[in-house]
Amino acid sequence: MSVLVVVGETSSVLSARNGLIAAVRAALTADRSVDIEAGFSGAPENPDWVAFGDVDQAVDPKTIGPRRSYDETITLAMNVGAWRPGRGDDVVNEAYARCDELLSKIWAHIADGDNITLGGAVAWCWPGSASWVGAEVEGGFQVEVAAEFVCTHRVRAA
Template sequence: MSGISSASGILAARSALLAAAKAALDGQTDIDFYSGWQYPVTQPNWVATTDVHADMDPANIGPRRSQDETITLGVSIGAWLPGHTEDDIVAAFERAFSILNTIQTHIRTEDITLADTVLWCVPGATDSDGAVDEDGSGYQVEIATTFVCQHRVRAA
């Protein structure tokens, strides 16, 4: 695939994004990877693909019925650390954002086309929050982030 196909690139891009995250974080054994949210997680950190949104602008449909597709892929990134002092909270946020930064850097510098499934992929919106876990033994941070991709759909 070259970022151009005869049908939507949603599933291929979603799978390639998770593969890119795994490649970026290769060797880090304290991270779970999921192609959808799962519970319980088995490691203190996780990366999971979540929601997907695709949009096609009818204004750019060409005479051969080609069109550009913008795919927005959601990702959940989490980090849990024991304790909930101010230092523990800061460390949990730093760990979660370190995971995100590693993935973003890998995609921008090593895999901008997500293994040729899209024309390009860049980081999108990011929200984060954290809380003391239910039993008070640790602090958990979750980042909800997106990656925005461009794909072209064209008739064969």
């Protein structure tokens, strides 16, 4: 497999974010019970959801070249959630398992060699950290995973 080096004249933050949203939609296209939102815009309609959050961009000063080119790291935040009605261990475990299933589908889709560039927006994108939180919410149990995806991109001045 050859390595694709994506180079642009400006930051690829917005392209990377849009690429991640498209990748998540593609990964979960067969699952109609998941709300996929570009941002946190109120209560989801379905018991499962994916919503996109903050974006961080950092320049690596060690990579700044004589033509003002540099590498940037883009970190994209995303929340994956599941709510299940009822009480007890089975309900809790079902909510955790559903979040794991959704996140695993997304990770597997992006890690595929054809999808790792988020449609050519970045050189590569890879799953970063994930923090899981579960709580009793409105007569059921909700799990929400705050996940990050880390991307790299090369910026070259015109």
